[in-house]
Amino acid sequence: MQRIPQQLIPLIIMIVAIIGSLITARTLLVPDSFGDLGHYRADNTGEVAALELSYAGAHVCADCHDDISETKRDSHHSGVACESCHGPALAHTEAPDEFIPDAPRGRDGCLLCHGYNPARPSGFPQILPGQHNPTKACLICHAPHDPQLPHTAEDCSACHREISNRKQVSHHSSVACTECHKATDEHRASPRIVRAEKPRKAEVCGNCHARGADSSREIPRIDMDTHGGRYICWDCHYPHFPETNL
């Protein structure tokens, strides 16, 4: 048997020592599951998945509040989750008497969604907070779990929702549809057969905006003969949302 050359023995010891210390260092420093699934610690996925929840989810509330859930299901707020208004309530579902969720009774809670903002989609029901029954709580007139319009708004809004929602927050919010349009009951029954009338002449606007018109003093006046030149009023002003910064 050939002997290992003497000069190699310290070298081998050194290499073994280095490899040994590297392995120890690696097992100590690199976490257990690192590299199992990729260049990361696989255990972390389970740790993140096990984090604590706060929101219970839409279906849980119905177990105990079946009456409210049913009312809401058929209302305009059917798409609004309970916890969207009441905040996270998982703790409440586990201990209903100890943890009681907030109920946003003030105007601000509703205005978060319904306050007028020009960036909102124009079909969404919005109100001008300063003009829509200011100082009164919304809950006096609208139930949060089944918000209704106390008297059926103007019938026209049933079908012309976007126009009516837009007019609602415009300078023309107080002007009824029928001030400008003639729409018979037949139009409401069979709208495509019996058409409603659209204004044809500027006089419709002049009834309120002409210099000598017999209308409320706050309404801004223009000179019907010269203002707008040869164009008809609604070439420039959208009648359901008239603006002056054209």
Next chain:
Amino acid sequence: MKNNKPQMARREFLENCTRKLPGFFLLFSSLNTANILAANENDDYDHSAHEYAMGVSIHKCIGCGRCADACKRENKVPREGHYYRTWIERYIIPADGEAIVDSPDGGIHGFPEVKTGGDVLRSFFVPKLCNHCANAPCVQVCPVGATYSTEDGVVLVDDTYCVGCRYCIQACPYGARYLHPEKHVADKCTFCYHRITKGLLPACVEVCPTQARIFGEIGKRSSPLNRFARFNDITVLKPALNTKPKVYYAGADGEVR
């Protein structure tokens, strides 16, 4: 010539060592595979059987900020300060000039009127969050492997392993990451990983009143995402960067960045 030969062999030996050693280490680490199975408390859940994604309809968003609020509460994101995992941006497109984009408090307290000086052509809201890119730049730059893509396509941060170097925050083209002020690690949206793995919706989707946010799985017929993708023109943010985002936008116009 003759003298050179043993030298070559020694070099080859050293080269072999450097090449094979890492493999040796890897062998060592694979002895620990059993651990991940134990760590996963939800045994029925199969991570590799899912691929999550989100859809956002811009024309449905009313900017009420309930999503940004719910996200902070669900994920215990610091309440004060500019830390958001999801937030809402308001775009104001003036008749002439550059688009104005703002996001006061992430939109949680609504959007006060702004004076733009000129005329406004149109205005809309854009909810933003981590895009969970399939080609995530943040994952590529992380020096320690603390941020990664799970098997179900969600990009997560390992907060016990992150060293807080901020490379990922710099690398994210969507500004979706922030440095957690107390934990001093990178933090961002997880698609509410702790909820979706239990079959619940992410908190932001849960509270959205107009269903502007849709959550689902790619390639599942029954997923709401499927119909969302069929009936809308879909875009992703900054497609030119080839990050392959998994947050799809409907109704995003050319101004959205």
